[in-house]
Amino acid sequence: MRAFFILAMIASFYTVSAPAETVTSSIVVQPKQSKNDASYQYYIDLVRLVLRETQTQYGNAELVEAESSYTQSRAFIALKTNRLDLYWAGTNKQREQEFRAIRMPLMGGLLGVRVPVIRAVKYQMFLQIGTSGQLKVLTACQGDQWPDSDILQENGYRVERVTQFALMYSMLKQGRCDYFPRGITEVYAELEGEDKEDLIAFDKVLLSYPFPMYFFVNKENSALAERLEQGLLSLISQGKLKKFMQQHPVTKNIFPLEKYSNSKMFSLINSSLPESTPIADESLWLQIKTSRD
Template sequence: MTFGNQHSFFRTKITYAVLVLIILVLYRPQAALSQQTIQIRHSQGDGDIAHSYFSQIISEVLHRTEKEYGSSELKVSVENLTQKRSLHFVEIGKEIDLDWAGTNKERERTLRAIRIPLNLGLLGYRLLVIKKGRRTEFDQITTPQQLKKLIACQGQHWPDSDILEDNGYTVDRTIRFEFMWTMIDKKRCDYFPRAISEGYGETEHFGTNKFLAYDKLLLAYRFPMYFFVNKKDEQLALRFEKGLETMLNDGSLLQLMKEHPATRSAFPLTQYQNSRIFFMQNNFLTPETLNLPNKYWLSLEN
């Protein structure tokens, strides 16, 4: 073989090797491409028993979508973050990759919302955590005007606080979740509205010797809790949309709600048929959320 032919032969070999390498990179198994760590926030304290509920949903979604999107490792942040700070970290792409929170227009503007209500709408039905011994007083409340004379404990940056104030209720806001229970105990506020899917378990944790999950009067407004990711993380959003839809369609999301310690006390929903319900308007929702299909919502009025 002449030098020219040798040169051509080796050049062909090199070109072929490069093409094979490119093909291997482009078409290697999806799972190998999608190895990732997903960071979520720490619980807001020992009383945040709902944290394990959402963590369980996340783990199930990752398991169901592993074949298409690859394996993932779930990590919990060390720091106890406020809701506002945690969502800010998601927005700027720092430390937290996925968070859950009640939605509003601002959050859906700055974050990528995964519009499947994680509590199937039960977040918007609120029992009243009150100091034990005040049941008789609350039994006498039959109109929203009476309740509006009392003070509700709420989070500083929670959308619930805006909803209540927008509907004429008086709210005392504070930063930390645990502080609200102390405020109820010290009578700095009169009641702490908690979703029926979370209030019973929390009251058990903080002490039924001090607190009562009063469910003979409920506040009601449309208010879904979503997972949120960074606007740029579309693949993660699509992964969770797919996984959550499968959980919704096969009934496993509802079944988890009925079985998990944080949410099971809300069932059966027929237990509220004699409760007084004060309905409110939520003016902080996007059109996309307002127009979600009925399959995403449970209702106490059915």
Template sequence: MPIWLKTLRTSLACLLALATWPVQAETLSVVYAREIAETDSRLEYPVRLLELALKKSGTHYDIRSYPRPMPQGAALGRLATGAGINLAWSMTSKDREAQLLPIRIPIDKGLFGYRIAFVREQNKGIISSVKGLGDLRAFSAGQGHDWPDTDILQGNGLRVTTSTAYEGLFAMLQAGRFDYFPRSILEIWDETALASKQQLVVEDKVLLYYPAAIYFFLNKKDVALAQAIENGLYKAMADGSFDALFYERFGDVIKRANLRGRVTIALNNPLLPAETPLSRKALWLDVNNLPK
């Protein structure tokens, strides 16, 4: 056999071997921001949902938290510039969607906009007689200075006292700096231990509601990671694993909040982007049709 033919056959064999050699799938690395300690139970649900989505997407992934907690505003600023983190979850707003890449599937099913309040134990009934927005304007709420909720409350004519320190808000309420501290029903029961140290209790008559959504946000350049998470979330919705995880974590707290037994005060959300998929009912929880 001519040498040139042997060489050609050898080259073709090498090419064939390379073509059939298993290709190592790319590992998607996720470093998420957190405002609270890694041991805080409120991290469990979003992290587990993120893991579920990436698993359903069929990608190889590595998930870890940024070593230190940071305020929400600082975290989103880092995310926008790609400084150390590439994912966070937060309530959506026009500004946030302009700066970041949102995955428009509300991981909270919209329940972050259902708010009940901490009040001082010695003044438990302070807002219990409130029947509407006009009545509530006589009282002052407490919120974080960089939380979208602050702008929402103020945009509805409510008085708000702010703080840069999340835990400091509990002490400020006890000191009488404001009258009530609205919290999402998805987080308030996890905060009762902290609240009780300041002699604070959950008010049981009033519900604030505004349309809102918690999304996973990424840096605008992380399109591949965003697509993997979005595809995985839709697959989890289709096979029921999204709902299973959601109700495992929040079924009891939804019942405990007694939403239908409260006076509901509806607020406008001027920060809500026009792209919010409010018409896609499957993405949102119907509080009048909860599973038993």
């Protein structure tokens, strides 16, 4: 009996003293929306990088994909009801009121720089565009629930709202819209996919509005929020996030940013941008300098 007691005490000591690295938790994230969702892997790899960056303090964590895919509105409902632990999306006032936003742009703020994806046969037509007014008479395909659609319409652009991501490229190919504005950080990877041979990224014209992509968590999940904040801050302060972008297959083709210096950039207003957005913190944002309309 004495020997058993000693063994139990030893086991108890090692259980209490075990390093944080042995603790494994699960973080439920969204699955890939479709085969066209090339940027999905970027965010998955970034989350894993953040988790490794904070592993010593918070322990191991693994990502688990939810069983079903969500539209943006349903994904936020899933986040509120704890069917998702983490969701990444462009921010707006309502989202930051209802959820905890990790206010560090995941792509250096470049999500708000949009490249028109067009049919190759329309290349010469788009070459004639010199003002935002000329682009506004054309129709953009855009997500029905994306804040981008509201931003475009607020600034006088015509928008064909589409519910499913995969349908947007299909509608563009069918000529049901003239262009599909995609984030400059995601467009090149998407166009490497199947059935995109007749589409091109017309990066001689860019649309730009302040629209950071953030991680969002349930307001009650403070532990995960703090981990994400600390991990991202560490990556940014060490220059690791920019290096990650320069090397990742999804985003590496946008560099060097100087290659867009001769592009025409049309600036848009985003009135749904929360006042708390850290626009003044230059360490968080990457800049593309072009001629502007």
